[in-house]
Amino acid sequence: MTRTVFIFLISLFIIGCGGSSVDRSNSLIVIDAGHGGHDSGAVCQGKQEKDVVLEISKRLRREFKKSGYRVYLTRANDRFLTLGQRTRIADKKNAKVFISVHANAISNRSRFNIVEGIETYFLQKTRDARSQRVAAIENAAVLKGTNKLSRNVIIDSVLNGPKIIQSHKLAIDVQNSMVKHIRSKYRNVKNGGVRPAPFYVLVGASRPSILVEVGYITNPKERKRLFTSDYQERIVKGIVEGVGRYIDNRKREVGF
Ligand SMILES: [Zn+2]
Numbered sequence: 001m002t003r004t005v006f007i008f009l010i011s012l013f014i015i016g017c018g019g020s021s022v023d024r025s026n027s028l029i030v031i032d033a034g035h036g037g038h039d040s041g042a043v044c045q046g047k048q049e050k051d052v053v054l055e056i057s058k059r060l061r062r063e064f065k066k067s068g069y070r071v072y073l074t075r076a077n078d079r080f081l082t083l084g085q086r087t088r089i090a091d092k093k094n095a096k097v098f099i100s101v102h103a104n105a106i107s108n109r110s111r112f113n114i115v116e117g118i119e120t121y122f123l124q125k126t127r128d129a130r131s132q133r134v135a136a137i138e139n140a141a142v143l144k145g146t147n148k149l150s151r152n153v154i155i156d157s158v159l160n161g162p163k164i165i166q167s168h169k170l171a172i173d174v175q176n177s178m179v180k181h182i183r184s185k186y187r188n189v190k191n192g193g194v195r196p197a198p199f200y201v202l203v204g205a206s207r208p209s210i211l212v213e214v215g216y217i218t219n220p221k222e223r224k225r226l227f228t229s230d231y232q233e234r235i236v237k238g239i240v241e242g243v244g245r246y247i248d249n250r251k252r253e254v255g256f
Helices: 003-021 049-066 083-092 129-142 148-159 163-183 220-226 229-254
Strands: 028-033 070-073 097-104 118-123 191-197 209-216
Touching: 028 049, 028 083, 049 070, 049 097, 049 209, 049 229, 083 097, 097 229, 118 129, 118 163, 129 191, 163 191, 163 209, 163 229, 209 220, 209 229, 220 229
Parallel strands: 028 070, 028 097, 097 209, 118 191
Antiparallel strands: 118 209
């Protein structure tokens, strides 16, 4: 066998191994369970957003570790974190990606049975009314102590950075994968898609960052599912697989 043929065969083998050959031990994932402490997030029929997102985040920690990643949770219990604390942790620890976990809600009771589905957001200003509405709900608790001018200055500085494109790619991989895993059991789950929105929790995280809305706590059917381990595990598998695809692709692109 000539040396060239040998090298060719070796490279085929490496390419054929795909994701399994990728070393993930230097990839730190920061998981941010939304809300906490006095901030319950959305509440419906006694069920609280802060509880379900903490459960999902702990499951994510377990599953990411099993897949070889390092993981850090911004909160592992029922406590409140300021906006700065959440994203500073991701920056200090030099995370590869930042994922904020939330459950969605609407205020119009007559539409509780209608509005449902899974959505993923990345930080960007938008005129889309629906994205603005979801962002307004999620932003309410974390906005205390900052004025509108300083918030806009921060957002502008982030929007001029290169992270938007990567965050958008990460959002697409995670959203597709979550929907795939959930639909393998709940066939008609609505794919709310990937959307840009001005979420303040994503401001200041200088790395690819997304916010997932794993279902509507105000929708009776989804509220019931959200608190089951089966649904949570499917969401978790979807997120881990999506992040894996994003990181592996990125590594191949630029040696990330
Ligand atoms: Zn939330």
